[in-house]
Amino acid sequence: MLATIKKVLIYFFLIVFSVLSLVPAYIGLRDYLPSRKAASWEKVIAHVQSIDWESSEVESMEGDASGFSYEIHISYSYVFEGQDYTNDKIAFGYANNSVEPHYELFLQLEENPDFYVFVNPQNPQESVIITGWLNVHISLILVSLSLLSLIFTIFVLGFLRRRGKTAIFLVAILLISWISMIFLTVNEEYRISLAEKVEYSK
Numbered sequence: 001m002l003a004t005i006k007k008v009l010i011y012f013f014l015i016v017f018s019v020l021s022l023v024p025a026y027i028g029l030r031d032y033l034p035s036r037k038a039a040s041w042e043k044v045i046a047h048v049q050s051i052d053w054e055s056s057e058v059e060s061m062e063g064d065a066s067g068f069s070y071e072i073h074i075s076y077s078y079v080f081e082g083q084d085y086t087n088d089k090i091a092f093g094y095a096n097n098s099v100e101p102h103y104e105l106f107l108q109l110e111e112n113p114d115f116y117v118f119v120n121p122q123n124p125q126e127s128v129i130i131t132g133w134l135n136v137h138i139s140l141i142l143v144s145l146s147l148l149s150l151i152f153t154i155f156v157l158g159f160l161r162r163r164g165k166t167a168i169f170l171v172a173i174l175l176i177s178w179i180s181m182i183f184l185t186v187n188e189e190y191r192i193s194l195a196e197k198v199e200y201s202k
Helices: 002-021 023-038 102-111 135-159 165-186
Strands: 042-059 065-080 083-087 114-119
Touching: 002 023, 002 135, 023 135, 042 102, 065 102, 065 114, 135 165
Parallel strands: none
Antiparallel strands: 042 065, 042 114, 065 083
């Protein structure tokens, strides 16, 4: 009886933690899918009204500074079908973080105030400057892969006590996702350039 209860609890927590580990991937895909769809929206020329650069310290759980977070605040205007609009959205999922190469984008938009924006023809008040993948989308998916593979590795090794190909496969996913996150966070050479994704009229 106790063995059965223990087994049920193990599988219950396995399911719960697995679902929770998928939350970052859900957020990443939730922002990526409309970002991909926005690439088919109509393009119009926009002009920068104001642009600012923000750098803020990120506090750890202990209350001390653990790093910096960056964000661009922009307001731009555009004309769509004879109507004037203003917006401040850069991309779906864009927010303050240390993953994206924000400053490169800031300098480019500051020096080149006229660029294309993608406008939703069904709702012209909705527009974005950048479409497609962002580094933050990929980071969130990698976080989920890391957590999910870690949970199943512990389950396979600790509870099923198996050391076969399944365990090796899970550990490989764990290592690959960790290494990928480190490269994405530390090495800017491997990041998606936001500045290069902005389109300008020739």
